[in-house]
Amino acid sequence: MQKQGLYVHIPFCRSRCSYCGFVSCTDICAAEKYVGSLVSEMRERAGGEADTVYIGGGTPSVLPRGLLTKIVGALRENFAISENAEITAEANPDSCDSEFLHEARECGINRLSLGVQTLNDCLLARIGRRHNAEQAYRAVRSAQKAGITNIGCDLMLALPEQTEKDVVYAVDTLASWGVKHISAYSLSVEKETALYNSGYAPDEDRAADMYEAAYGRLKAHGFERYEVSNFCKAGHQSRHNLKYWRLEPYAGLGAAAHSYNGTVRSRNTSNISEYISGRRGEVCEQTSMSEKLEEYIMLGLRTKYGVEFSKLNALFGGDWLKAKAREISELCEGGYIRRSERGITLTEKAYFVMNSVILRLI
Amino acid sequence: MERQKHIRNFCIIAHIDHGKSTLADRLIEKTGTVSMRELTDQILDSMDIERERGITIKLTPVRMKYSYNGEDYELNLIDTPGHVDFTYEVSRSLAACEGAVLIVDATQGVEAQTLANVYLAVDNNLEVIPVINKIDLPSARPEEAIREIEDVIGLPAEDAPLVSAKEGLNIEKVLDKIITDVPPPSGDENAPLKALIFDSYYDNYKGAVCLVRVIDGCVKAGTKIRMMHNGKEFDVTEVGIFNPKPIEWHSLKAGDVGYVCASIKNVSDTEPGDTITDALAPAAEPCPGYKKVQPVVYCGIFSTDGSRYNDLKDALEKLKLNDAALFFEPEVSVALGFGFRCGFLGLLHMEIIQERLEREFNLDLITTAPSVNYMVYKTDGEVVTVTNPSNLPNPSETDRIEEPFVKAMIFTPPEYIGSVMELCQDKRGTYINMVYLDKTRVRIEYEIPLNEIVYDFFDNLKSRTRGYASFDYEIKGYKAEDLVKLDILLNNEICDALSIIVHREKAYARGRSIAEKLKEVIPRQLFEIPIQASIGNKVIARETVKAMRKDVLAKCYGGDITRKKKLLEKQKEGKKRMRQVGSVEVPSEAFMSVLKLDDK
Numbered sequence: 001m002q003k004q005g006l007y008v009h010i011p012f013c014r015s016r017c018s019y020c021g022f023v024s025c026t027d028i029c030a031a032e033k034y035v036g037s038l039v040s041e042m043r044e045r046a047g048g049e050a051d052t053v054y055i056g057g058g059t060p061s062v063l064p065r066g067l068l069t070k071i072v073g074a075l076r077e078n079f080a081i082s083e084n085a086e087i088t089a090e091a092n093p094d095s096c097d098s099e100f101l102h103e104a105r106e107c108g109i110n111r112l113s114l115g116v117q118t119l120n121d122c123l124l125a126r127i128g129r130r131h132n133a134e135q136a137y138r139a140v141r142s143a144q145k146a147g148i149t150n151i152g153c154d155l156m157l158a159l160p161e162q163t164e165k166d167v168v169y170a171v172d173t174l175a176s177w178g179v180k181h182i183s184a185y186s187l188s189v190e191k192e193t194a195l196y197n198s199g200y201a202p203d204e205d206r207a208a209d210m211y212e213a214a215y216g217r218l219k220a221h222g223f224e225r226y227e228v229s230n231f232c233k234a235g236h237q238s239r240h241n242l243k244y245w246r247l248e249p250y251a252g253l254g255a256a257a258h259s260y261n262g263t264v265r266s267r268n269t270s271n272i273s274e275y276i277s278g279r280r281g282e283v284c285e286q287t288s289m290s291e292k293l294e295e296y297i298m299l300g301l302r303t304k305y306g307v308e309f310s311k312l313n314a315l316f317g318g319d320w321l322k323a324k325a326r327e328i329s330e331l332c333e334g335g336y337i338r339r340s341e342r343g344i345t346l347t348e349k350a351y352f353v354m355n356s357v358i359l360r361l362i
Numbered sequence: 363m364e365r366q367k368h369i370r371n372f373c374i375i376a377h378i379d380h381g382k383s384t385l386a387d388r389l390i391e392k393t394g395t396v397s398m399r400e401l402t403d404q405i406l407d408s409m410d411i412e413r414e415r416g417i418t419i420k421l422t423p424v425r426m427k428y429s430y431n432g433e434d435y436e437l438n439l440i441d442t443p444g445h446v447d448f449t450y451e452v453s454r455s456l457a458a459c460e461g462a463v464l465i466v467d468a469t470q471g472v473e474a475q476t477l478a479n480v481y482l483a484v485d486n487n488l489e490v491i492p493v494i495n496k497i498d499l500p501s502a503r504p505e506e507a508i509r510e511i512e513d514v515i516g517l518p519a520e521d522a523p524l525v526s527a528k529e530g531l532n533i534e535k536v537l538d539k540i541i542t543d544v545p546p547p548s549g550d551e552n553a554p555l556k557a558l559i560f561d562s563y564y565d566n567y568k569g570a571v572c573l574v575r576v577i578d579g580c581v582k583a584g585t586k587i588r589m590m591h592n593g594k595e596f597d598v599t600e601v602g603i604f605n606p607k608p609i610e611w612h613s614l615k616a617g618d619v620g621y622v623c624a625s626i627k628n629v630s631d632t633e634p635g636d637t638i639t640d641a642l643a644p645a646a647e648p649c650p651g652y653k654k655v656q657p658v659v660y661c662g663i664f665s666t667d668g669s670r671y672n673d674l675k676d677a678l679e680k681l682k683l684n685d686a687a688l689f690f691e692p693e694v695s696v697a698l699g700f701g702f703r704c705g706f707l708g709l710l711h712m713e714i715i716q717e718r719l720e721r722e723f724n725l726d727l728i729t730t731a732p733s734v735n736y737m738v739y740k741t742d743g744e745v746v747t748v749t750n751p752s753n754l755p756n757p758s759e760t761d762r763i764e765e766p767f768v769k770a771m772i773f774t775p776p777e778y779i780g781s782v783m784e785l786c787q788d789k790r791g792t793y794i795n796m797v798y799l800d801k802t803r804v805r806i807e808y809e810i811p812l813n814e815i816v817y818d819f820f821d822n823l824k825s826r827t828r829g830y831a832s833f834d835y836e837i838k839g840y841k842a843e844d845l846v847k848l849d850i851l852l853n854n855e856i857c858d859a860l861s862i863i864v865h866r867e868k869a870y871a872r873g874r875s876i877a878e879k880l881k882e883v884i885p886r887q888l889f890e891i892p893i894q895a896s897i898g899n900k901v902i903a904r905e906t907v908k909a910m911r912k913d914v915l916a917k918c919y920g921g922d923i924t925r926k927k928k929l930l931e932k933q934k935e936g937k938k939r940m941r942q943v944g945s946v947e948v949p950s951e952a953f954m955s956v957l958k959l960d961d962k
Contacts, residue, residue, distance in 0.1 A: 250921055
């Protein structure tokens with residue numbers, strides 16, 4: 001039986017960032033009750049082995065002390081968590097203090113994902129982040145001191161008024177701090193966020209310029225792109241996130257959390273009070289073989305590993321390569337994909353325009 | 363003769379919005395033809411589009427009963443389409459009447475279309491009864507409207523009924539006027555049958571139904587009839603009148619208006635203007651004024667989803683059943699695949715057909731830029747007519763190209779004269795005449811190539827005059843001009859569906875604006891796409907759609923794959939609305955967007 005990933009959603013934040021479209025709430029007092037519901041959900045869904053755990057949010061670092069321990073403890077009680085499991089917690093620099101780090105370390109968190117976003121203080125303020133560059137630095141250093149050295153940082157690209165220089169500076173600086181993993185996401189302006197309402201729309205060329213700038217610096221610092229937006233030092237891929245891209249099973253616990261068992265995708269209610277009151281409001285969706293094939297291509301090509309013919313044929317139920325022969329040869333000729341014995345990967349120039357490639361293949 | 367003294371056949375002439383349908387409704391209501399319960403607004407406009415647009419396309423006659431001075435009269439109202447595209451149909455309807463009610467809006471006065479149709483009525487020797495409508499509106503100025511009718515049209519109007527069709531005010535005065543002023547028909551019941559077809563429609567059970575005005579003689583079920591122009595013969599199965607729904611009747615005699623069915627399979631055998639006679643005792647001569655209806659505006663129509671070609675074909679065939687003026691033939695475009703070259707009576711007719719295809723048959727269409735009928739005189743003496751720019755013969759084989767011209771009549775407030783004249787000049791117009799109708803209105807006449815009219819003339823006129831100008835045109839004839847084919851190349855390949863025929867002097871400006879417009883609507887793709895406008899091998903304008911640089915789904919947060927998949931599927935749906943032209947994906951809107959170019 002394949003080992004699964006466990007995702008735990010902590011939907012609490014001290015305040016809401018202007019670009020954020022995720023499910024979160026600022027009423028941290030509800031956290032205690034919320035964790036209670038989480039534990040009940042774990043009991044309901046107990047069983048199976050897990051080799052990755054990802055506690056995301058929201059902001060797990062704002063949880064009142066003790067709750068993180070309670071969550072990880074309950075996970076261990078209900079699921080067989082491997083010895084060498086990757087256990088990640090997300091944190092924001094302003095709440096990633098030594099108390100949090102100490103608790104995280106004690107309960108077995110061995111990877112930290114920090115929402116740095118940028119190291120330009122003006123930009124940070126502009127997008128409604130509570131921290132500044134100084135706090136980001138202290139968070140990284142404190143985590144390293146506390147013994148959590150596998151640190152990943154998120155960066156955002158194409159923020160309002162951001163320049164390529166900001167991006168280059170952030171990458172250079174984070175590299176010098178010794179972080180192992182950097183995610184560089186282009187801002188996507190979601191409807192009903194403060195940023196959307198302000199009318200900001202990122203420019204395609206600017207976003208591409210920044211991505212290229214970030215990519216160039218990351219490469220120079222020895223980070224490998226293993227997914228279109230994720231870069232790491234050797235051996236420091238996010239094992240949990242890889243499961244998403246490889247169609248491996250994961251169980252999402254908590255409000256608005258998504259699960260996948262290999263055939264059925266499901267998600268819990270995104271209404272936090274409903275979740276606290278014990279109603280998970282689960283919505284399930286069976287994925288057909290052809291949908292699975294599309295997902296595999298759509299997700300697989302995001303990574304440096306690409307897609308494998310054996311798996312494509314199995315999902316397709318026939319000779320996929322033959323069925324798509326024309327598209328594949330045209331894309332190869334155009335220099336958008338590379339074909340090997342095993343399968344297909346994207347070329348350098350196709351990464352940031354991959355939808356056009358994917359749409360030809362699905 | 364005694365019977366005919368109690369018949370009045372009349373029509374209503376009005377500019378769009380001046381209240382024709384509303385007045386017709388009131389007349390029907392007043393004469394009790396339709397019970398109040400049945401009365402929905404604008405009974406005569408039976409098509410949805412007509413009702414929505416407030417315009418009448420198809421003619422629906424109605425018979426009404428009215429008592430005047432103790433005597434019963436039979437009034438036949440023949441509704442007329444109010445638009446220039448249907449001028450010939452209007453003239454045939456007018457020929458079926460002895461009188462016309464001319465509605466003039468008390469707030470707007472006489473308009474271009476009204477004038478054109480009044481002249482038609484006068485040409486057909488009709489008694490014209492002016493009626494001033496919308497007197498209930500605060501901005502009504504009936505005295506001015508009366509003066510305009512007298513000055514502009516030259517009709518006495520001092521005792522014109524002042525009515526409000528909307529409020530039902532003074533409607534009986536209109537009815538009285540019709541009785542007293544419109545002459546009764548004066549045909550001979552005993553003469554050989556002569557019935558003028560002024561319209562026809564297709565009925566699934568009865569076949570083509572002719573709407574007729576009997577001039578002389580009598581027709582009833584069993585009569586063997588002959589179409590005098592077309593020569594075909596049929597046995598009448600049924601005759602009837604409109605009340606306003608069709609009701610079977612024993613016979614139709616001289617002076618009557620009604621319908622004739624004769625198991626006619628094809629509406630094209632029932633052409634408006636043709637004369638029905640008795641095959642066994644034919645009339646010596648048909649009614650005058652028959653013309654073969656010819657399309658003046660053409661465009662290519664394709665289904666956005668190429669696989670629905672057959673649905674499009676079926677739909678056109680169904681519409682054709684009811685619309686003898688609609689012309690279509692298969693056409694193959696390199697860019698758009700299989701479709702049809704369609705011919706129309708004018709721009710409105712074209713729009714209506716497009717709209718009906720989309721609405722009634724649920725089709726998504728791509729239409730190419732409208733074209734007119736060009737006469738190409740080749741060096742070898744051959745003359746070809748060209749309606750599709752792609753078929754234009756090579757310039758080296760061409761002696762000259764002639765294009766149709768129209769006389770355009772524009773009514774406008776004087777403050778826009780400069781702007782209107784500028785537009786007409788810009789559209790290669792030749793000034794003919796300008797008349798001040800009164801202090802607030804001017805009539806300007808220009809001769810303009812139809813080719814310029816079919817682009818964006820009307821929209822442009824409306825925007826330059828803030829909607830105050832009205833406009834009408836009639837085809838005058840053909841003239842040789844320096845015309846060239848302007849091609850559009852996408853990624854160095856000609857996209858035939860975008861080719862247009864244009865005057866050489868305008869080619870540069872048009873080419874530039876089409877290229878600019880296409881740059882806006884063609885999305886960035888994996889490679890850079892040059893857009894070029896060319897005449898022959900000479901490129902006259904160029905734009906570039908830069909290669910796409912970002913087309914990637916954002917972070918998939920917490921394993922939310924479903925949302926990502928939906929985004930990708932949406933993108934995939936969007937691709938379906940694209941046409942692959944060579945290596946370039948062109949959105950279907952692109953073909954339409956070049957139709958509406960702002961010349962400024």
